[in-house]
Amino acid sequence: MSIQAIAFDAYGTLFDVYSIRELGEKLFPGRGMALAELWRDKQIEYTRLRTMCSMYKPFWEVTQDALVFSCNKLGLALTLDAQNALMGQYARLQAFPENLGVLQQLRASGLKLSILSNGNPHMLQSAVDAAGMQGLFSHLLSVEAVKKFKTAPEAYQMAPDVFGLPAKNILFVSSNCWDACCATWFGYTTFWVNRASAPLEELGVVPHGQGRSLTDVVDFVEKNR
């Protein structure tokens, strides 16, 4: 497949979106996991509705909207302090432990690396800095540039554009199966980091590679350069 560059999804793939459950648990004892999961689901749902309806607004604001809804739905009283604390945590999500080493290894092997994310530029820069990943990516591609969230083709088109490569020569890596599947439809070579041992989405399309952590990307790349 001749992989010459890699585009990584950010949230869920490089940065652990469920890491906020610990803060959620502190703020709302016994409900941290439920809040983290609903918040994530709603965040993604709102990106899709806004994309289909051409009502883009930045991911930071969508994330805040999703937090407010999730607390309403779960009957949790969201004070302004709690909202600021949770959103602040979202700007400094934990990275998965293997990520930094894997990214350094891939970068050292001569591949160009980028992020391709729903996050707006400020969020992405903040997360990259917090994870000590400065200097590893040639581009932090945010859908803010096209005002459509993934899985719109305009969003996926950004990496082929900046790398000057056909999508099939770029490996798109995501821990979200729907993202890996839709990127496969788009034309990327794709790798699904299936951290949670989830079943494959029934979309009639299968990512080209699959593994349990970002470490497994290295092998796949070696075999497909």
Add this chain to the structure above:
Amino acid sequence: MSIQAIAFDAYGTLFDVYSIRELGEKLFPGRGMALAELWRDKQIEYTRLRTMCSMYKPFWEVTQDALVFSCNKLGLALTLDAQNALMGQYARLQAFPENLGVLQQLRASGLKLSILSNGNPHMLQSAVDAAGMQGLFSHLLSVEAVKKFKTAPEAYQMAPDVFGLPAKNILFVSSNCWDACCATWFGYTTFWVNRASAPLEELGVVPHGQGRSLTDVVDFVEKNR
């Protein structure tokens, strides 16, 4: 607002998508509700992914895909018999008890009524027949005609087209808050049948009317003709 016609969402609004939980419970004791809810969520998710990626396929098939995924995810062994039984039930969903009377009343008042649904034509006709609603609707509008699911504008545009009316003179009725919100963005006058006392979606838009059952639509229409 001068309402001159009404377009009803079908699944969840006229037909109870959770009514299959009884059959699900019989097939998978203790898991009927979990299956019904995940099946519904996945069905909707797949319509959105397929719409954003221009990968339309009929709602019947998407519904079947969502059932297969949901059983995989929940660890339920889906035999072909069970699959056929659940899909067969989906073709004959129960209507909410007040619906037939309300539709007859609205129809008798001289309003034109239609369905505007993700369902493909065969599914819609089957559901209407099973609920004894033959003859009440001038149009059963299926997104099959535009090959994009709601909330794509092409889907919402069908009712203004067939009625020859601006969207604001058509009342769009849905029990799905996201559907009522996105139809409001589109330009319809909208009514949210909030059967489950759910919180409003945080999309920065509010349906024009809201009630607890289809019966509440009658009052809203009387005040806005």
